[in-house]
Amino acid sequence: MKLVTSPSTAARFEAARAWLAERPRGRPVLVVGATQQAALEVARQALGPNEAAFGWRRMSLVRLAAWLAEDALAAEGLAPATQLSIEAVWTRVVHRLHQRGELGRLANVADRPGLPKALARAVGELRLGGVPVDTLRPELARAAAEFEAELARAGLVDRAQLLAFAARAARAHPPVGDILFYDVAVQAPREVELVQALAPGREAFVTVPTGDVRSLRFLEEALGASAEVLPEPEGGPARLRALREHLFSERSPAPDLGTPEEVVMLSAPGEARECVELARKLHQEAERGVPFDRMAVLLRAPGQYRTAIREALRRAGIPAYFARGARQPDPSGRAFLALLECKEDGLSVRRFAEYLSLGEVPPPDAEGAPPPPDPRAWAPADEPELGEDGEEVDAQDEAPEPPPDDVELERPPPRAPRRWEQILVDAAVIGGRARWERRLAAHAAARRRALEEAKGDEARVERITRELEQLEDLRRFSLPLLAALEELPTEAMWGEWLQRFAQLASRALRRPERVLSLFAQLAPMSEVGPVPLREVKRVLSERLTELTAAPPRRRAGAVFVGAIDDARGLPFDVVFVPGLAERIFPQRLIDDPILSEAERERLAPRVTTRQDDAAAERLQLHLAVGAAKERLVLSYPRLDSDQARPRVPSFYALEVLRAAEGTLPNFTELTRRAEREVLARLGWPAPADPDLALDATERDLSTLDRLFRDPDGPPVGAARYLLEVSPTLARALRRQARLYRRRWSPADGLLEPSAEALAALAAHRLNARAYSPSALQHFAACPYRFLLGAIHRLAPRETPESLEQLDPLQRGTLVHEVQYRVLSELRDGGLLPLSAEKLPQALDRLDAVLDEVATAHREVLYPAIERVWQDAIQGIRADLRQWLRLMQQEMTAWVPWRFELAFGLPPRETADPHSTPEPVELENGIRLRGSIDLVEQSPEGALRATDYKTGKARADASTIVGGGEKLQPVLYALTLEKLFPGAKVAGGRLFYCTQAGGFEAVSIPLDDRARAQAREVARIIGEAIERGWFPAAPVKRGCEYCDFREVCGENVEARTARKPQAELAELTRLRELK
Structure with a gap:
């Protein structure tokens, strides 16, 4: 013994x-x-x-x-x-x-x-x-x-x-x-x-x-x-030996033992940069002749450093052996967790779409349904059954056998059918199985009606047929899976949960083995319960989001990376220990929330006390220092990048230098010394010497830094190689430079189109395709927005989710539909023009129509909070009742005649029977499509186009085209002249029909001035399309509510203000129109 x-x-x-x-x-x-x-x-x-x-x-x-x-x-x-x-x-x-x-x-x-x-x-x-x-x-x-x-x-x-x-x-x-x-x-x-x-x-x-x-x-x-x-090995590094002997002792070694290279202290701005500098040191040690498998990176806070060190070693091309495996996202686990959250959220379509997006949709069966449940679904547990995290019980001496030749290599996960998520948005499927079935069926019926209406248009028939096939595929796959989720109990024994989960995973996941192996760990828990789903999900959630890839069986040729305890008993030639900063190493001693220190003192030594915890923390440094045979490199981050505050080295760093060198430096000296060891700057992530770069990016940055610091100025063309090796960088730099030049360039939008671009734009001229007045209005707000929205037809991605509050567009849609239906019913009932005596009857009918429309919209929008929805509907009710009263008062002069009169639009339910599918060609060259909210007729037969607005009043009595941003009244009035030849058209009107707009009405007569301004609008926009001139030149505060801010970037208004305004003369002229 x-x-x-x-x-x-x-x-x-x-x-x-x-x-x-x-x-x-x-x-x-x-x-x-x-x-x-x-x-x-x-x-x-x-x-x-x-x-x-x-x-x-x-x-x-x-x-x-x-x-x-x-x-x-x-x-x-x-x-x-x-x-x-x-x-x-x-x-x-x-x-x-x-x-x-x-x-x-x-x-x-x-x-x-x-x-x-x-x-x-x-x-x-x-x-x-x-x-x-x-x-x-x-x-x-x-x-x-x-x-x-x-x-x-x-x-x-x-x-x-x-x-x-x-x-x-x-x-x-x-x-x-x-x-x-x-x-x-x-x-x-x-x-x-x-x-x-x-x-x-x-x-x-x-x-x-x-x-x-x-x-x-x-x-x-x-x-x-x-x-x-045991005696220290003879002939070892003197400074390192002194450090081991005097660490945390009252004695100090003689000064100037050994060489400074034996114990090195460095710092860097942040944990990520610290790991990059350690990777650089690893390369230097390898060049000195130290094999990678004789070096180790020992972590006191693995959770804080694991990702940073893995990325740094990857960039440096250094093979690494992670003692506890490398953690990485687990698509199958996340997909299964998304399904459980879908169940918990009432079969939420947002969670189901998240499941679809993770690439774990299995191949359907012959009928398009998910695979049938496998009652024998099982996989062996992938965690050792010892209750000790990270214990490697299956490591072997032998290298793993190579896979057989017929093993199929791993392929990228297939994406969910690309149209499914869009179908879920179009169908307004929010949640609840009954709603899923109802909304998918309603969407299918709507698409079948569209198919009937499209007969004769082969391209449209083909497109709608394909959409119906994709919709049926989604229905066949999703509804059985949702039924399985709905059948999950709210509370069950663990055994039942595991059985149901295993069957669900076998149906819903392309690769269920990882999830099944997790369930196998819980198999002995089968008789425990009953437990609710929320509790089960809480236990599983941490392990369903990430997996730990098992480390290779042999670590030859790889740098050891692990917690300090993982390296206990393993000697290395060179050891790196990052994180010697306060609250990282040593870690903060926290009182146990269950066992107080007084109770622990009473039960000691059966349980540990605060004194034992402090000794255990000192042991971590003993183990890290003792693992090094030739050289020890310690480091600390001098910046907390998460909280943007400075870090200070811990007193352990001071103790290391005292025990190694015999003198205790102060913090200022330690900081200065660590910064001298590595010249790492926060704002420039590259070394001062290009030869020390880890990768091409660092080398390029280092080269640029050297050129910028040249006292004689950088030689012209010294960094041109960067543009040659990276076309992406060349484009980005040139675009950035052009954005901030004092002249206009293609970086500011579409300004100097090629012949091919001009040929493509020819199909979008005002007389070549139909535009709506709303689309044309975007040109005055910003020509580039007009290009992206009206020509490229880009739009923000829609996400199906429960409504929390009506947005202006949803509110306007609901109001317009009620107005159309109420006026249609009053006309069909012979109540127009509406008299004061018939007003109460009309108001009752308005209330009934609003209730019907609100019910239909509620089905589509699926409000999350019923009270908020009801309050919004009551607000709309008050606005619409006042609108109808004001309409009644005007009906002696103007009688509603046509409602939602559409032209150039496909057939729809909420459109006047006199609508036409053909766009209208105006004399000013605009080919127009749209829908006039209301056409009114005077006793003399004159017509007036009214456009309802549900927001704040932004027009006044002097408005004609409103700087190109209020085109509906004039363009709709011109449209009426084409739709009803021979009729006299008085003009157009903006009616702000809500409390927010003060129920103001702005009438715009169709006179020579209005016609001239309409021609001017058409000329300016038409010439811009013809020459391909669409700068990102927004009107003041025009970017605040723009959908394309991510395309243009920040500070667009400030950038364009510095450029020659003469080239915006036509745009300025448009915006100055009344």
């Missing part, structure tokens, strides 16, 4: 290797390492190049416990619980105790997702410490007892029970052979019991890192031996 300790991982590794090398090759040996990787490594190094050993078992302590206890567990029908199972049990325990009112002071946070995890940690530690339940405070004792009972009902054992079973099995049937405990962390009495059960009657060798005070104390008591300090 021998117990040794050392601050040097290399010294402990060599001692363990030498002891193991002395064992007979045929004698059984238990090699128990701090991790599976450490056990494998020390056993491999103990054998010669051509040697083999039989009966050497290599495993971690927890894996050893599982091996020893497996027979006893099988005899009693028990299984080790995974971490997920433990959290699921605690979620159930909290739910049950809360229902019974037995959570005590924890009842206030019973609905918080962190409570089950906090209880799992605290009670798990109490159970590992063997603390009797009756010594705990009442609510915690009840929770612990309930947890134990739930474990028993589920046939599960947690880590404490697993260790207890293993200790009993070791005493009853001791394994044969010697035993090596290599850097094993023994932190709890249950682990001590297992060591005590294994050690007697055999030769044992135990190593403990310096600084692991708790493990050393437990092992000395358990083995009855005193630790022997």
Whole structure:
């Protein structure tokens, strides 16, 4: 029996290797390492190049416990619980105790997702410490007892029970052979019991890192031996050796030992830049001759650094071995979670569309439905059944076998049928299975009516037929899946949930194996429950969004990247330790919300105290420092990029330099020294020397920086190669430069079109295709907006979701429909012109029509808050009643004659019977299409076109075309002359028919002045289309509500104000028209 300790991982590794090398090759040996990787490594190094050993078992302590206890567990029908199972049990325990009112002071946070995890940690530690339940405070004792009972009902054992079973099995049937405990962390009495059960009657060798005070104390008591300090390896770096010997000690080494390169401190602005600088250092070490697999990046805060270090190593082209695997998004898990949220949100179409977008739609069956449920759907669990995160239980010495030749390579996931999401938007499917069926059926009926009306137009018939086929495909696929979601219970036993989820995954996911493997971990929980869907989703959600790709079985040729504990027992030539900043390393010590410090002091040493936690934090630095044999590189971020505030180095950074160099620097000196090591600037993400660049981007930026700093000015053409190697960069730079030049250029819109562009624009001339007045009005607001909206016909992407508040467009649509129907019914009922005596009857009819229209629109818009919807409808009702009263007062002079008189538009229900599908060609050259809200007729037979507005009044008595932004009155009046030859047309009118517009009416006579201004509008817009002149030149504040701001970028008004205004003379003339 021998117990040794050392601050040097290399010294402990060599001692363990030498002891193991002395064992007979045929004698059984238990090699128990701090991790599976450490056990494998020390056993491999103990054998010669051509040697083999039989009966050497290599495993971690927890894996050893599982091996020893497996027979006893099988005899009693028990299984080790995974971490997920433990959290699921605690979620159930909290739910049950809360229902019974037995959570005590924890009842206030019973609905918080962190409570089950906090209880799992605290009670798990109490159970590992063997603390009797009756010594705990009442609510915690009840929770612990309930947890134990739930474990028993589920046939599960947690880590404490697993260790207890293993200790009993070791005493009853001791394994044969010697035993090596290599850097094993023994932190709890249950682990001590297992060591005590294994050690007697055999030769044992135990190593403990310096600084692991708790493990050393437990092992000395358990083995009855005193630790022997191993001597430092001879000839190692003096400064690094001094650091290991004096770290956190009261002694200091002699100054000026070794060389500065042995212990390096650097800093960078932010964690991402810090990792980039570490990757640069990795390259430099490789150039010095250090193999990648002899270097390690050890993380104290893996969650904070994992993504940044992975991206930095990828950019640098450095192979990496992530000890706990690389985390990445899991499309199948996210798709399944989207379906569960779809169920929870009442079959929300937004969640279903999210599911469709993730590329996990499976191939449908012969009838277009999802595949049938597979009652035997199952996949093996992909997390070790030990309840310890990250434990590698299946690592092997052998390299993995290559895949067979007939294995199909992974292909990109197929996209959901491209038209399905648009169909969901067009059909206004918001949620609820009945609504899904109703809205899809209504949309199909509408498209079939459109198909009947399109007979004779082959292109349109083909398009609508294709849409109907896609709609039917969506209906056949989605409705059975929605039915399966609707059949999910609100509460069930875990076993039923898992069975239903497995069947759903087999139907809804193209690759369900990952999700099924997650369910396999919960299989022992089948008898627990009942639990609600919300609770089940909470347990699963964290693991359904990301997956951890298992690390390769061999790490040869790759840089080791992992938490510091993952590298326990593994020596490296060069070690990098990022994050030596306050609150990162050391991490902030936080009081346990379940067990107070006073309770922990009372229960010590069975549980850890704040003093133990501080020692454990110091141990992390001991392990990181001790892992380095030749060189140690430490770093810290001097900027918190998430919160935009500076960071300061932690006192651990000061302690490292004191222990290595014998003097304690102040923070200012440390900061200056770290910044000198790496000249990393926040605003310029590249090194000062182009030869140190990680990739082409850094090299280019570094080259530019050097040129900018040339005191004589950069030579002309020195960076031209950038434009040659990157056409994208060339376009972007040239566009940016042109945007801010003081002259107009193609970057400012469509200004210098090619011959091909002009040929394409010819089909969009005013006399070549029909425009609506609303589309033409966009030209005055901004010519480029007119180009994008009216010619390119771009529009914002629609998202189906429940309505929260009526927007102006929805409100206007509803008001116009009511006005059309009311006036149509009054005309058909012979009530026009409307007299004062008939007004009450007409108002009653208006109320009834509004109720009918509101019901129909409610079905389409699906308001989220009923009260908000009702308030909006009542506001519209008040506006429409006042509108009708004012209409009645005017009917002695003007009588409503045609309503929603459409021209150039396809047939629709809300259109006057006298509408025509042909556009109207005006004398000014405009080919017009649209719909006149109201055509009125005077007793003398004169006609007037009225356009209803539901917003604020933005016209006055002097308005004719309103600077090109109010074209409806004049253009509609000119249209009436064409539609009704010989009739006298008085003009047009804007009627602001709501309280917001003050019920103002602005009449515009069709006189010579109006005709001239209409001709001028047509000339200016027509010439712009003919010459291809569409600058992004918005009217004042014209960008605020523009749909194309992402296309143009920011500060458009400021940019155009700096350019020659003479070229906007025609546009200015248009905007100056009354």
